[in-house]
Amino acid sequence: MQQTCRYMRACTTHRASQQLLIAFRPNVRSIAPRSPITQHRLSDLKRQVSIDSRFGLHTSIQHTMPLDRITFVTGNKGKLAEVQAILGSYINIDNRDLDLEEIQGTIEEVSSAKCRKAAEILKTPVLTEDTCLCFKALNGLPGPYIKWFMKSIGHDGLNKLLAGFEDKSAEAVCTFAFSEGPGCEPIIFQGRTEGKIVCPRGPSNFGWDPIFEYEGETYAEMDKAKKNSISHRYKALEKFKQFLETYDKQEEKTTT
Ligand SMILES: O=P(O)(O)OP(=O)(O)OP(=O)(O)OC[C@H]1O[C@@H](n2cnc3c(O)ncnc32)[C@H](O)[C@@H]1O
Numbered sequence: 001m002q003q004t005c006r007y008m009r010a011c012t013t014h015r016a017s018q019q020l021l022i023a024f025r026p027n028v029r030s031i032a033p034r035s036p037i038t039q040h041r042l043s044d045l046k047r048q049v050s051i052d053s054r055f056g057l058h059t060s061i062q063h064t065m066p067l068d069r070i071t072f073v074t075g076n077k078g079k080l081a082e083v084q085a086i087l088g089s090y091i092n093i094d095n096r097d098l099d100l101e102e103i104q105g106t107i108e109e110v111s112s113a114k115c116r117k118a119a120e121i122l123k124t125p126v127l128t129e130d131t132c133l134c135f136k137a138l139n140g141l142p143g144p145y146i147k148w149f150m151k152s153i154g155h156d157g158l159n160k161l162l163a164g165f166e167d168k169s170a171e172a173v174c175t176f177a178f179s180e181g182p183g184c185e186p187i188i189f190q191g192r193t194e195g196k197i198v199c200p201r202g203p204s205n206f207g208w209d210p211i212f213e214y215e216g217e218t219y220a221e222m223d224k225a226k227k228n229s230i231s232h233r234y235k236a237l238e239k240f241k242q243f244l245e246t247y248d249k250q251e252e253k254t255t256t
């Protein structure tokens with residue numbers, strides 16, 4: 001019998017979700033009797049399915065395998081160091097730096113597209129990540145384009161963008177996308193931390209860390225361990241860790 005990827009089996013445990021999935025994916029047949037992944041709300045699922053249908057994706061057909069290592073695809077050393085510090089004791093992390101196209105679109109669309117492409121190229125379970133910095137006064141901009149703003153106008157320019165506004169608040173948003181392999185629809189894990197934009201303080205060795213202040217300290221001034229216990233990345237990885245725990249339990253059920 002063909003096996004769908006684990007996520008599809010997990011999704012199909014909700015009655016309404018089953019109907020939704022079967023409507024979109026007539027070939028979904030394998031239904032798990034009980035799913036540990038109960039925190040996926042129907043709205044999330046609808047969004048996931050509508051992303052699928054928009055990109056014309058198909059139900060993935062792949063044999064499940066134990067997830068004891070994962071490839072984190074990034075060229076950013078700062079991200080890699082933090083992911084290893086936060087996640088390294090839960091799963092073995094390999095790193096690859098692929099030049100993946102970052103499409104325009106919502107945060108979730110950008111992250112999913114990047115992850116799908118990485119899974120296709122590497123043919124293995126992959127994790128990708130996209131970071132946004134959203135200024136409230138600018139209705140969320142620069143958002144996913146922060147990398148290009150950083151490159152062209154730097155810390156001072158980012159401060160000047162807000163010069164005419166009283167509201168200096170900003171949100172750091174980290175969006176991880178995980179795919180079990182080629183054809184497996186990415187699952188999204190997002191974390192957000194609110195702070196404000198200030199003149200640079202602290203070492204400049206990771207992106208916009210010196211201008212993002214959280215409770216009186218910039219990310220750059222903070223002890224690394226402290227940043228890794230409150231950051232947007234930490235919050236997203238906490239959700240991914242929960243997913244890994246349920247994934248392992250599901251694996252035990254499948255193999256016993
Ligand atoms: O290969 P990828 O993972 O895409 O790495 P990247 O450096 O291109 O990263 P993004 O596309 O996500 O762009 C996000 C920008 O924000 C920066 N950044 C990401 N996380 C950060 C953090 O926790 N603190 C400060 N800057 C961060 C990063 O250096 C980029 O300039």
Ligand SMILES: [Mg+2]
Nearest residue numbers: 075102130147
């Ligand atoms: Mg990038």
